[in-house]
Amino acid sequence: EPEVTQTPSHQVTQMGQEVILRCVPISNHLYFYWYRQILGQKVEFLVSFYNNEISEKSEIFDDQFSVERPDGSNFTLKIRSTKLEDSAMYFCASTGTDKNIQYFGAGTRLSVL
Amino acid sequence: AQSVTQLGSHVSVSEGALVLLRCNYSSSVPPYLFWYVQYPNQGLQLLLKYTSAATLVKGINGFEAEFKKSETSFHLTKPSAHMSDAAEYFCAVRRNSGNTPLVFGKGTRLSVIA
Numbered sequence: 001e002p003e004v005t006q007t008p009s010h011q012v013t014q015m016g017q018e019v020i021l022r023c024v025p026i027s028n029h030l031y032f033y034w035y036r037q038i039l040g041q042k043v044e045f046l047v048s049f050y051n052n053e054i055s056e057k058s059e060i061f062d063d064q065f066s067v068e069r070p071d072g073s074n075f076t077l078k079i080r081s082t083k084l085e086d087s088a089m090y091f092c093a094s095t096g097t098d099k100n101i102q103y104f105g106a107g108t109r110l111s112v113l
Numbered sequence: 114a115q116s117v118t119q120l121g122s123h124v125s126v127s128e129g130a131l132v133l134l135r136c137n138y139s140s141s142v143p144p145y146l147f148w149y150v151q152y153p154n155q156g157l158q159l160l161l162k163y164t165s166a167a168t169l170v171k172g173i174n175g176f177e178a179e180f181k182k183s184e185t186s187f188h189l190t191k192p193s194a195h196m197s198d199a200a201e202y203f204c205a206v207r208r209n210s211g212n213t214p215l216v217f218g219k220g221t222r223l224s225v226i227a
Contacts, residue, residue: 056213100162101159
């Protein structure tokens with residue numbers, strides 16, 4: 001069964017450093033999402049992406065964040081200068097023709113020290 | 114604005130007992146509602162969805178949920194718990210148009226006792 005793949009599974013970084021979280025969505029999907037879950041809190045929407053541009057973003061997705069689909073398969077989330085409060089589990093998701101089903105990756109745990 | 118509230122951050126049941134995980138929603142428009150499950154070290158997997166068809170929705174692994182507009186609820190049930198059901202369960206809502214993002218509840222951890 002096709003799946004969304006996220007790498008790395010765990011990323012440790014120093015405060016102020018840039019990180020790039022990588023996702024490979026399901027191959028024929030067209031809509032992509034990033035969510036995050038701070039420990040003990042809700043899964044929160046960050047951004048959605050379609051046709052090589054952002055379709056919707058939340059208040060969390062400020063200028064420190066950016067997304068890109070650099071080639072036909074990868075979908076990346078970049079945090080330009082990480083803060084302690086960026087420590088969270090980051091989930092990538094994609095949808096295909098059935099927009100009611102978002103397929104999630106296993107997540108990347110980001111630890112900012 | 115839309116939101117969901119999951120009552121109980123942790124539910125513990127005996128193997129073979131009824132599983133009931135509660136979810137109430139708030140939505141200014143007719144909602145689409147979802148239950149996702151997360152097993153350890155895995156992603157979120159869709160259990161079932163309500164998209165304005167039948168109010169009783171059957172999902173995978175024997176789970177079902179009933180949409181009750183009068184109670185603004187979408188509780189998840191399973192008649193008989195199995196050890197393999199131990200996981201984190203998330204209720205989510207989204208607007209019923211376009212590819213809109215999911216709004217999640219805080220999750221309920223289900224433990225199954227032998």
